Amino acid sequence: MSAADQDWDEDSPERLYVITRGRSGLAERTTFDLVTLIVARSEPTPTMQPEHAAILRICGSPLSVAEISAHLRLPMSVVTVLLADLLAEKRIEARARVPKAILPDHALLEAVIHGLQKL
Amino acid sequence: MDFRSSETVLGPESADLLPASAAMAVKVVIVGGFGVGKTTLVGSVSEIRPLSTEETMTQAGAGVDDTAGVERKTSTTVAMDFGRISINDELVLYVFGTPGQERFWFLWNGLFEGALGAVVMVDTRRLEVSFDVIGRLEDSGVPFVVAANIFPESPTYPTEALRAALDLPPEVPIVTCDARTRESSRDVLMALMRYLYNLSAPPTR
Numbered sequence: 547m548s549a550a551d552q553d554w555d556e557d558s559p560e561r562l563y564v565i566t567r568g569r570s571g572l573a574e575r576t577t578f579d580l581v582t583l584i585v586a587r588s589e590p591t592p593t594m595q596p597e598h599a600a601i602l603r604i605c606g607s608p609l610s611v612a613e614i615s616a617h618l619r620l621p622m623s624v625v626t627v628l629l630a631d632l633l634a635e636k637r638i639e640a641r642a643r644v645p646k647a648i649l650p651d652h653a654l655l656e657a658v659i660h661g662l663q664k665l
Numbered sequence: 666m667d668f669r670s671s672e673t674v675l676g677p678e679s680a681d682l683l684p685a686s687a688a689m690a691v692k693v694v695i696v697g698g699f700g701v702g703k704t705t706l707v708g709s710v711s712e713i714r715p716l717s718t719e720e721t722m723t724q725a726g727a728g729v730d731d732t733a734g735v736e737r738k739t740s741t742t743v744a745m746d747f748g749r750i751s752i753n754d755e756l757v758l759y760v761f762g763t764p765g766q767e768r769f770w771f772l773w774n775g776l777f778e779g780a781l782g783a784v785v786m787v788d789t790r791r792l793e794v795s796f797d798v799i800g801r802l803e804d805s806g807v808p809f810v811v812a813a814n815i816f817p818e819s820p821t822y823p824t825e826a827l828r829a830a831l832d833l834p835p836e837v838p839i840v841t842c843d844a845r846t847r848e849s850s851r852d853v854l855m856a857l858m859r860y861l862y863n864l865s866a867p868p869t870r
Contacts, residue, residue, distance in 0.1 A: 661752030
């Protein structure tokens with residue numbers, strides 16, 4: 547049996563460790579929220595890590611970090627590490643969310659109420 | 666978990682793409698005990714087929730203190746369903762349903778951070794599962810409304826009886842819903858938004 551045929555435990559922490567090169571994602575979580583919208587700013591290249599290329603491919607239109615995690619089937623902590631790499635290389639744009647720890651303003655809530663009424 | 670290689674990651678369907686103008690996203694979190702209808706509500710209001718995101722947590726991080734006989738730290742994958750509602754060309758609302766196991770809700774990094782607010786879903790047949798989460802939301806300052814999901818066999822209580830049973834302050838809205846219908850689920854989110862609107866400072870002139 548060749549090495550490629552060996553079962554690779556898809557849930558193994560070791561596998562995720564390889565994808566992130568050992569980074570935990572804790573530092574990156576301050577930059578990326580579940581609903582930070584990500585837009586690709588460059589095309590994937592053949593030499594790129596496949597996970598990075600996959601993110602660029604699916605983010606042609608804005609996509610939240612949670613959706614990227616769902617489509618790639620990777621945990622949030624892994625996705626945020628990969629996004630931090632791409633952001634550092636200016637290959638993606640991260641669109642800001644509402645600032646933390648303050649109540650949303652009336653205009654935002656009015657927009658949400660109006661949007662829900664159309665649902 | 667099975668990461669698919671770059672070529673096999675399909676990504677969103679073309680009908681599910683957000684417009685390029687989408688500039689900001691906000692989120693609300695649905696909490697409640699197992700089987701109370703969180704996933705049903707998310708599915709009812711979402712414009713996309715609900716998706717699932719995951720986080721890896723170590724048992725130590727998950728608050729398990731009984732480590733007798735555990736040789737090494739094991740990790741647990743916790744999944745959370747979510748849906749999406751496009752509010753307008755620029756603003757998107759995401760609705761997250763918390764995982765079944767309550768002990769993970771407040772450990773999921775950044776789940777409540779930045780959330781507009783929360784919906785506590787209760788099953789009137791099993792109110793006790795909601796006590797702890799209500800207390801923790803109050804402690805963390807996340808504004809919330811309570812939605813009683815009415816199952817066919819649910820006993821009906823007057824709102825004030827529910828308020829007393831859940832020991833809720835008078836200002837917290839309580840609504841009933843049928844999470845299977847879009848309109849009813851939408852009204853739950855609407856009740857939360859109206860409550861937040863009343864809580865937030867009026868615009869300064």
